[in-house]
Amino acid sequence: MKQIIHFFILAVFSISLASCVGDDIVNDRVAEELKITNAIDTIGFESTYLFESRYLDNVGQRQEINVEWSSSNEDVISITNDGWAEGVGSGSAIITAEYQGIDDYLIDEIEVVVxxxxxxxxVENITKEGTIMASSFYVLEGAFTVQEVDGDLLVEIAEDYKASTALPGLYVYLSNNPNSIGGAHEIAAVSTFNGAHTYTIPNVGIDDYKYLLYFCKPFNVKVGDGAF
Amino acid sequence: MKKSIIYIAAILFLSTSVFAGGPWPQPKGVGYFKLSEWWTSFDQHFTDEGLLDPNSTTGIYNTAFYGEYGISNRVTLIANANLFSRNVINNQVSGTNGSIIIPGDSYNGLGDIDLGIKYGLTAPGSKYPVAITATFGLPTGATNEGALGNLATGDGEFNQMIQLDAGTGFKLGGLNAYASAYGGFNHRTNGFSEEIRFGAELGIGLLDSKLWLATKLNVVESLQNGDTAETTTSTSIFANNTEYSSFALEANYYVTKRVGVSANVAGAFTGAIIAAAPSYSVGIFYDMGK
Structure with a gap:
């Protein structure tokens, strides 16, 4: 009888050891991105202008970095390491932002005239388009458009949209990584599963995110996404 | 409507008790008691279309008590209680930089308790016994636990199930054997769909009936008449309309005349909104009927 009890205790103990929280690895690598976010056509002679940039790392999360700024012609436009530019001569110059990223050397450039x-x-009132596609075996599909209206982001899901009602806890996000909600902006829990509907996301720009991401929150499963 | 995929997995396989139950009520004053450890860990599940989709690795570990006791030769009281239940969900870790994207979580607590009463419709000792069982599922477990509310040790609903069992004992190549089948209806509350349940079991005694091997088939069909994510008022994190067909193998060995050990493996081979991984259990039992 003692042996039986010992066997059971050993079994329970062994099982308990295996019941710790472990790690699931998510394949979330994306291409890094560096972009000049406040481009200008023309800089006034003897005027200054502060260029700004945005860097997304290799998981699509925004990071503050020290960008290396340069001008192709310092006699036309000079620029400091902080991105302050000044029109100092007639003509045009290429303004370049550079950064040694984690995986790649990143460059963005624009031409500016003095x-x-x-x-x-x-920038005209740009409307971006996308298509929601399932990455799982749950039904999720539909076209959508994204546009910036008065500083808010308007996401309009089209009439052909369908989503499975079987999956619990479906949420929609804006993300720069199609495989992860790390750094993503949660829009809402999905409450419409068929047909057209709209999300208005305050204080989000049209270039701030690149994907609409559908995610089953309780089970941490990506259900689908749409690039725009 | 509060029932997680992981909890459904527990229900599925805990109900696999091949060495007690069936159409045979316990004789008056006789009981069968079992203490077992049951567990499963899964990283994929059956979708509503019956296809396999991945999910965060999720584990559930239950320490359960199962008991039957005959208060007459035809009436048996039954209890099936998850005395301790542990739910675990893994961290989601970036494969790129190693950071935790979504932290894992765990929850420990009391699980649900099923209480039942079985009545033998045929006289004790009948060649083809038939019994009817009423089971009441008490929502003693916790729901919506953990930081994301996605851990549970119970379904949060009071269900009532009526089940009819029939079977027979026979000789198979000189060995003792039995076969039984059941059908039942599970009425569920709190927005859950009702269910039709049926299954069959076949067992054979070896080593002078010290070792019993058994196999069991369980099928659950949802009537799809409960809430869905569309109709529930909450942004429910839990699933409904679960269906499955599962297969189990179990071995029970009498170490002494009345005390034995058991081991079981089970798994769904088809399903909808349910874990797609085998479950395992080991236990010790005390059989007063020997």
């Missing part, structure tokens, strides 16, 4: 006044690049 003129009478500083002029930002004219």
């Amino acid at each position: 003129g009478a006044n500083t002029t930002e690049v004219e």
Whole structure:
């Protein structure tokens, strides 16, 4: 009888040892990205302008970095390490932002002309399009558009949208990584499973995120995504 | 509507008790008692279409008591209680930089308790016994636990199940053997779909009936009449309309005349909204009927 009890205790103990929280590895590598976020067409002669940039690391998360700024012609436009540029001569120059990333050497550049006044690049009311596609065997599909309206992001899901009602805890996010909600912006729990509907996300720009990501929150499973 | 995939997995396989139950009520004053450790860990599940999808590695570990006791030759009281239940969900770790994207979690607590009463419709000793069992599932376990509310030790609903069992004992190549089958209806509350349940079991005694090997088939069909993520008022993190067909193998060995050890492996081979991984259990039992 003692042997039986010992056997049972040993079995329970062994099982308990195996019941610790472990790690699941998520394949979340994406290409790094460096972008000048406040491009201008023209910089005023003897005017200054502060260029800004955004860096997304190799998991799509924004990181603050020290970008290396340079001008292709310092006699036309000079620029400091902080990104302060000044129009000092007539003509044009290429303004370059550079950064040695984790995986890649990143470069973004724009051409700027020196003129009478500083002029930002004219951005029309851009509407980006995308298609939601399932990455799982749950039904999830539909077209969508994204546009910036009065500083908010408007995500309009089209009439052809369908999502499975069987999966519990489905949430929708904005993300820069199609495989991870790390650094993502949670929009809402999904409450519409068929047809057109709209999400308005305050204080989010159209270039801040690249993917609409559907994620089963309780079981930490990606259900689908749509790039835009 | 509060029932997680992991908890459903527990229900599925804990119900696999091949060495007691069936259409044979315990004789008056006789009981069968079992203490077991049951566990499963899964990183994929059956979708609503019956296909396999991945999920965070999730484990559930239950220490359970099962008991039957005859208060007359035809009436047996039954208890099936998860005395201690542990749920674990893994960290989600970036394969790129090693950071934790979503922290894992665990929860320990009391699980649900099923209480039942079995009545022998045929006279004790009948060649083809038939019994009816009413089971009441008490929601004593916890739901919505953990930081994300995705851990549970119970389903949070009071269900009532009526089940009819029939079977027979026979000789198979000179060995003692038995076969039984059951069908049941599970009425569930709190937005859960009702279920039709049926199954069959075959067992054979070896080593002068000291070792019993058994196999069991369990099938659950949902009536799909409960809440879904679309109709529930909450943004439910739990699943409904679970279905499965599972297969179990069990060995019970009498170490002494009345005391024995058991081991069981079970798993769903088809299913919907349920874990897709085998479960295991080991236990010790005391059989007063020997």
